Amino acid sequence: MVKLQTSLPELVTDPATIRALTQEAREQGKTIGLVPTMGALHDGHLSLVKASTEQCDLTVVTIFINPTQFTDKNDWTEYPRDLQSDMEKLAGGEVSLVFAPTAEDIYPHGHVTSIHIGPLEKIVEGRCRPGHFSGVATVLAKLFQMIPADTAFFGRKDYQQLKVVERLVQDLNVPIKVHGCPTIRDEDGLALSSRNVFLSQEQRQQALSIPKALKLAERRIEEGETDARAIVAGMRSELSCSGALHIDYALLADAETLKPVTTIQGPTVALIAVRVGSTRLIDNEVMMPQR
């Protein structure tokens, strides 16, 4: 055995095995951290892993490209997959288990159950991707049952997803804490995303309008602007300047309900989704109005 191999986490593909291993750890009094991912791991994911290994005795990373949360089947087919590379990124002994099941393991023949998160799944990102958040909520509810974790770690980059998970856990009384971790950005300001690999150098440059538009909104709110329409106009103008981005949405919403606001009064989230060529990117920033 060479050192490198022994330092890889244990790979599990079977729901019964991951349940048995995590249940056993729990019975030994160990705390369990869960980091659900779709693989194609980048430093954003690794920051979630770090938060988990710092807080929990045992960390489980799941890698599952969940078909039911893809509205567009091409998007699912083309989503980047490289389990070997992901395993190597998780090497070093901090992550105990990687759970990478197949779609048939998760959705065996006859599976019909789905979870719905009311209005929260239909607005903003949910309007662009019908069924997406129901798919996310259902697969996470299943993972939360298979892996009796103390805490699950999610990036704030997928802000609406984080709110959906918080709602799911609260409404279904799942005994797990949800921990939202800060968005990790490249030096140029672009939020890390598995989809960034699809961007050409030119497209990447154009995509920098996204963090710039968020910064602009942040600055306007810091300056005391409370008219959401005026701020959104500024954001859209920034996003439009290259002429290369198709704006799916750019808006200011209540940070809890995600309902769009006209006046900035309380915690507010700026939410952006754009398409650059055929690549779709989302980003957000949470802001507090000046008093």
Add this chain to the structure above:
Amino acid sequence: MVKLQTSLPELVTDPATIRALTQEAREQGKTIGLVPTMGALHDGHLSLVKASTEQCDLTVVTIFINPTQFTDKNDWTEYPRDLQSDMEKLAGGEVSLVFAPTAEDIYPHGHVTSIHIGPLEKIVEGRCRPGHFSGVATVLAKLFQMIPADTAFFGRKDYQQLKVVERLVQDLNVPIKVHGCPTIRDEDGLALSSRNVFLSQEQRQQALSIPKALKLAERRIEEGETDARAIVAGMRSELSCSGALHIDYALLADAETLKPVTTIQGPTVALIAVRVGSTRLIDNEVMMPQR
């Protein structure tokens, strides 16, 4: 303290308390049986309690008249309620805990999540009561999280509900066994139901057509009849003879999928729902065709 009081089970109304007490029992290595009910307990419920106390160290009976599973609000308002009488029926030391929360405990402000069980929630009984099985599935998923039981006990009298629960548990990977218990009948053959108290003596006599129609179907299948339409015609004729029953449905279905069948080939369930005056009664019998 008088003896009678100490022999009553402990009453808990708060989700956090029931979770803590049952989690503690689990950590002590005790097995937990869960008997979810809407109260108005009769010998049918008590047979579930008996099955649980025989199999498990600790039995929790929940009493919650779940508003979201009532299609008709009047039906919810008029559903029989008598917690004191229910507690007395559970006296004797066998049941450890009764969990009787309020609707606000279960559905606090902001609750939006619901669970759907695909085609199974829309057919037969689900067609008569839109939203009913989604309400059942959602509240049970919540109870399964609050109370980490080993086994949950349900009556086969509510046959489609039993199938919905089995599907829910399997699809969401809930680590709990579902145990279906036989229907308990009065000496005259009528299945026990909390709604039977609403029947006049005459209506009760008329309602006996239900078990008679089920017996008839059973006998015809034993005799080798495989034409479902012929058997259903006989069932409907039996149900119609008093002229007092309104038939919501009377059919033969696949015992697993509950899809109506035209030819009896495998395990088959005869399902009946009728209204007698303003009281709705359901019943069923599972049958195997002759080989």
